[in-house]
Amino acid sequence: MNQRFAAPAEATDQPRATPQDVVRLVDLKRRFGVTAALDGVSLTVRKGEILGIIGRSGAGKSTLIRCLNGLERPDSGEVFIEGREISRLGERDLQPLRRRIGMIFQHFNLLSAKTVEDNVALPLKIEGRPKAERLQRAAELLDLVGLSEKAKAYPASLSGGQKQRVGIARALAARPALLLSDEATSALDPETTRSILALLKDINRQLGLTILLITHEMEVIRSIADRVAVIDAGRIVEEGPVWSVFAEPRSEITRSLLGAIRPQLPAELAARLLPSAGTETLLRVDVAGEAARGPLLSDLATAVPGPFRLVHGGIDHIQQQPVGTLFLSVPGSDANHLAAVITFLKARQARVEVLGHVANPV
Amino acid sequence: MSPILFELLLRSIWETVLMTAASGLISLVFGLPLGLALIATERGGIAESPWVNRALGAVINGFRSVPFIILLVALIPVTRLIVGTSIGTWAAIVPLSIAATPYYARIAEVSLREVDRGLIEAARAMGGNRWTIIREVLVPEALPGIVAGFTVTLVTLIGASAMAGAIGAGGLGDLAIRYGYQRFETSVMIAVVIVLIILVCGIQWAGDRLVARLDRRG
Numbered sequence: 001m002n003q004r005f006a007a008p009a010e011a012t013d014q015p016r017a018t019p020q021d022v023v024r025l026v027d028l029k030r031r032f033g034v035t036a037a038l039d040g041v042s043l044t045v046r047k048g049e050i051l052g053i054i055g056r057s058g059a060g061k062s063t064l065i066r067c068l069n070g071l072e073r074p075d076s077g078e079v080f081i082e083g084r085e086i087s088r089l090g091e092r093d094l095q096p097l098r099r100r101i102g103m104i105f106q107h108f109n110l111l112s113a114k115t116v117e118d119n120v121a122l123p124l125k126i127e128g129r130p131k132a133e134r135l136q137r138a139a140e141l142l143d144l145v146g147l148s149e150k151a152k153a154y155p156a157s158l159s160g161g162q163k164q165r166v167g168i169a170r171a172l173a174a175r176p177a178l179l180l181s182d183e184a185t186s187a188l189d190p191e192t193t194r195s196i197l198a199l200l201k202d203i204n205r206q207l208g209l210t211i212l213l214i215t216h217e218m219e220v221i222r223s224i225a226d227r228v229a230v231i232d233a234g235r236i237v238e239e240g241p242v243w244s245v246f247a248e249p250r251s252e253i254t255r256s257l258l259g260a261i262r263p264q265l266p267a268e269l270a271a272r273l274l275p276s277a278g279t280e281t282l283l284r285v286d287v288a289g290e291a292a293r294g295p296l297l298s299d300l301a302t303a304v305p306g307p308f309r310l311v312h313g314g315i316d317h318i319q320q321q322p323v324g325t326l327f328l329s330v331p332g333s334d335a336n337h338l339a340a341v342i343t344f345l346k347a348r349q350a351r352v353e354v355l356g357h358v359a360n361p362v
Numbered sequence: 363m364s365p366i367l368f369e370l371l372l373r374s375i376w377e378t379v380l381m382t383a384a385s386g387l388i389s390l391v392f393g394l395p396l397g398l399a400l401i402a403t404e405r406g407g408i409a410e411s412p413w414v415n416r417a418l419g420a421v422i423n424g425f426r427s428v429p430f431i432i433l434l435v436a437l438i439p440v441t442r443l444i445v446g447t448s449i450g451t452w453a454a455i456v457p458l459s460i461a462a463t464p465y466y467a468r469i470a471e472v473s474l475r476e477v478d479r480g481l482i483e484a485a486r487a488m489g490g491n492r493w494t495i496i497r498e499v500l501v502p503e504a505l506p507g508i509v510a511g512f513t514v515t516l517v518t519l520i521g522a523s524a525m526a527g528a529i530g531a532g533g534l535g536d537l538a539i540r541y542g543y544q545r546f547e548t549s550v551m552i553a554v555v556i557v558l559i560i561l562v563c564g565i566q567w568a569g570d571r572l573v574a575r576l577d578r579r580g
Contacts, residue, residue: 069487091491098489109484112579113502122498123488156580174488 020047022178022210028077030063037063039234050204050211052225054257060234061214065180069101070094102171106183108163110155116166117151123174141169161192181213185220197224218261230254243321247288263313263325278357281338285326291349292322304340307331363549371553374537377451381523381533384455386516389462397470408492422464431525433457454531466515473507474500506577513569517562534558
């Protein structure tokens with residue numbers, strides 16, 4: 001139960017600091033009054049990866065992301081951006097550094113009095129670039145996000161998804177080394193969310209841009225993140241490659257955040273479960289990675305003669321890794337048969353949980 | 363209305379327009395930065411400084427609580443220092459400006475405070491300094507409110523300038539009191555009221571149009 005599924009390539013949970021790390025946080029602490037928003041957070045974001053930080057509202061996500069560009073100051077701990085410690089820099093020294101970090105926001109934060117192209121060009125204006133260069137770069141970026149024809153429009157005339165595209169273009173204007181995404185899709189409908197996430201993924205691939213995003217939606221993590229860190233009450237409670245955390249969530253909070261995304265036993269079946277006695281035993285079988293690639297069920301049928309039924313479940317693919325949850329029903333009261341089934345599945349790296357028994361065949 | 367009275371009316375219109383325009387302009391030039399200073403120094407502002415904020419607020423409240431007619435007289439030494447005389451239209455512009463500046467500062471403060479804090483955060487995240495935030499975010503985003511507030515200030519100044527007759531500044535209000543009221547020249551009174559209505563409506567109309575053109579918030 002405490003052992004992660006074997007990952008195909010490298011997938012250490014706690015990476016060592018290397019020059020490749022764009023962000024490294026060491027034991028970050030920040031209190032607001034009596035509540036600890038950050039209670040000892042250590043985290044690394046590697047060059048070119050998309051790291052998702054997920055947590056409920058009030059878990060400390062916003063404080064954390066704001067520590068990375070000095071909008072928020074930690075009480076203690078260290079923030080390294082491209083190897084440089086920034087948590088104690090003054091506002092004046094932070095300004096050039098912030099130009100290396102793009103940021104997008106839940107409510108877009110576009111300037112209503114400026115046209116789309118002027119919004120996109122603003123970071124360059126702040127850098128003091130000449131106007132011709134600013135407008136050329138803005139046109140390039142609007143092309144990248146597919147909004148060239150809106151260059152002269154004002155943000156008020158755009159849809160939510162278009163506004164966020166402008167936000168993304170603006171964040172990229174100064175060619176940042178890191179993009180921070182603060183709940184960037186939380187105000188958008190599911191379809192628009194998908195298209196914005198696809199755009200972020202594209203940018204990550206094409207430009208090799210490192211992205212750190214915070215969200216409260218597992219769906220966001222699932223669709224674009226490489227690694228995920230789960231934050232709760234100001235602490236990182238779980239961290240790892242997305243598929244592995246999805247396959248084997250360790251903490252209660254992760255399981256609850258995964259809630260709707262992972263297959264659950266149908267409610268009417270769950271209601272009929274008895275702790276003991278019954279004609280069938282219900283098992284929950286979690287498999288992932290290599291274990292899920294093989295012909296698990298047909299091998300089970302061959303190795304352990306006797307009936308079993310697939311009641312519910314399926315196999316999902318996350319980061320090209322199969323992650324499955326199967327609900328099996330094993331009929332009969334033969335304890336040896338049940339034990340043999342469980343032993344076989346466990347030998348195949350599956351996690352097996354006896355959920356209970358049902359009196360009537362399902 | 364006799365030609366002499368008519369000429370007097372024209373001169374009074376000019377005096378009122380001059381007093382309103384000059385003191386309006388001065389209150390804009392000093393009141394807007396004052397409003398920005400109030401916003402910048404308040405808690406969580408871009409140049410947080412509670413002490414400065416309280417001091418500014420106290421001075422503004424002080425000036426705003428003195429009735430204008432008292433201010434008009436009390437400021438006579440200051441006026442004499444600046445204009446060289448304490449009577450006449452130009453002399454009235456000094457107390458009018460001094461009364462209108464804190465008034466406009468408060469109006470500008472309200473508009474500036476309505477600027478979404480997220481926009482200020484975005485500008486900071488881009489590496490902008492305070493000056494960038496003022497120039498690119500606070501003023502442009504609050505501009506419709508700043509202009510609407512200026513319109514209100516101008517209309518208020520037209521009213522206040524009526525009292526300036528007390529120091530011989532002339533103007534429409536003075537004309538109405540001396541001729542329309544004290545000499546029972548009803549036609550003068552009616553003419554003054556009509557001109558004032560036209561002035562106020564014209565300023566309000568122009569202000570509203572400008573605000574509509576500036577407001578891009580959809």
